[in-house]
Amino acid sequence: xxxxxxxxxxxxxxxxxxxxxxxxxxxFFYITFFMKGMTDSLPARTYHVINPDVRNPKLGxxxxxxxxxxxxxxxxxxxxxxxxxxxxxVAFTVCYLAKFLLGSxxxxxxxxxxxxxxxxxxxxxxxxxxxxxxxxxxxLKFYPKAVYGGQLL
Numbered sequence: 001x002x003x004x005x006x007x008x009x010x011x012x013x014x015x016x017x018x019x020x021x022x023x024x025x026x027x028f029f030y031i032t033f034f035m036k037g038m039t040d041s042l043p044a045r046t047y048h049v050i051n052p053d054v055r056n057p058k059l060g061x062x063x064x065x066x067x068x069x070x071x072x073x074x075x076x077x078x079x080x081x082x083x084x085x086x087x088x089x090v091a092f093t094v095c096y097l098a099k100f101l102l103g104s105x106x107x108x109x110x111x112x113x114x115x116x117x118x119x120x121x122x123x124x125x126x127x128x129x130x131x132x133x134x135x136x137x138x139x140l141k142f143y144p145k146a147v148y149g150g151q152l153l
Contacts, residue, residue: 003028004080004104006094012086015112018152023084031074031094048074050090068093072101080104086111087121095125105130110139112151118142 003023007013009032030047050070059066071093083098085091086109098104110122112135126132126143133149140146 001026001082002078002080003082003084004031004075004078004094004098005029006031006083006085006091008088008090009033011113012088012111015086015109015152016084019084029078029080031071032090046078048078050074064093068097071097075102082107085109085121085125087119089121091121092124095128099128107131108133109149109152110134110143110146112136114139 003026005013005016005023005028007016007030013030013032031050032047034049034051048070050067075094075098079102080098081102082105083091083095084107085095091108095106095108099106106125106129108122108125108129108131110119110133114122114134115136115138118139122132122143126145129145132143132146134140134143134146135149135151137148140148
């Protein structure tokens with residue numbers, strides 16, 4: 001089984017890396033945005049950097065189109081069976097393409113910084129995920145399919 005860790009660089013990847021003792025038993029790779037000092041220290045043999053960040057207002061829909069085709073190429077090349085993500089922007093395209101194109105299982109962990117209200121990524125992905133974990137009990141009221149798992153960090 002191949003696992004794709006799809007997350008924005010920084011805190012999202014830092015949280016998911018807490019699961020490395022379990023994940024490292026499998027073949028895994030990352031899809032992320034470039035972040036100086038973060039991407040070059042990832043523990044996987046493979047990581048893919050997609051650009052541009054679709055949140056960049058200067059690029060608008062062009063960024064989304066570029067991101068879409070970069071993500072599609074990576075997924076077709078790697079063919080992951082599982083997508084593990086905590087968000088943010090990277091996760092949307094990866095999860096929807098992997099789910100409906102490859103039939104990948106989607107595991108979403110709502111970031112630990114979400115104590116009071118849900119993330120946009122969580123709300124967008126909740127309908128398609130196979131397993132949804134929250135790190136704070138109050139978040140259960142927003143996500144009917146969610147399971148409380150405690151804090152990762």
